[in-house]
Amino acid sequence: MNGLYSLKPWYADRLRPVRHLLVARAVSPHLISAAGVLAGAAAGLTLAVLRPGPVAGTAVFVLLALRLALANLDGAVARETGTDSRFGSVVNEIGDRLAELFALAGCVVLAPAALVAVAALAASTPSWVSLAGAAAGGTRLTGGPMGKTERCLVLAIIAAVGWATPLLVVLAVGSLLTVLLRLWRLREVLPC
Known part of the structure; x- marks a missing residue:
């Protein structure tokens, strides 16, 4: 059920030199989280400003790949420098x-706009379920048929081809399916 999330260890290994550089330069994990928010905002601005096509698709893909890298690096840098904290986890989640x-x-x-709002709500819900499960004593579930990485890929495809309406429906339905699967997994591990 982990989808593209299963590539995270491989991706984290590729980011090791960047992580070491950030640690050596004493870059704050909170600053890395903030940069991830800016990368997401830049991707949104690119979607809004550029006409769908190869340039927009490539730009959004690069910006969202950067956003995912920064989402990986903020926690990794915090752990490596011993600055990880519960508040840092909150900052990380809000930034994501x-x-x-x-x-x-x-x-x-x-x-x-209504479809974009529904897709945004649906896209946030898998994280809410995972955080609620962790708060109840379960594990922090990740991945799924429409996890964070897949949602980024859908946005890059929208930027490349412009089929926003059908692809946002796919994103919303896939996110809700991810919610159901995560709830099912939590139901199996959490006592009633």
């Missing part, structure tokens, strides 16, 4: 949600 919402907001020029 804001980056994604800002990126999705760029679709408002390509699709009905």
Whole structure:
């Protein structure tokens, strides 16, 4: 059920030189989280400003790949420097949600605003379920058929081809399916 999330260890290994550089330069994990929000916002702005096509698709893909890298690096740098904290986890989660919402907001020029709002709500819900499960004593679930990485890929495809309405429907339905699967997994591990 982990989808593209299963590539995270491989991706984290590729980011090791960048992580070491950030640690050597004493870059704050909170600053890295903030940069991830800016990358998400830049992707949303790109979606809103550029006409769908190869340039927009490539730009959004690069910006969202940067956003995912920064989402990986903030926690990794915090752990490596011994500055990880519960508050840092809160900053990380808020940063992830804001980056994604800002990126999705760029679709408002390509699709009905109500659909963009529904897709944004649906995209946030898998994280809420995972956080609620962790708060109840379960594990922090990740991945799924429409996890964070897949949602970024859908946005890059929207930027490349412009099919915002059908792809936002796919994103919303896939996110809700991810919610159901995560709830099912939590039901299996948490006592009633």
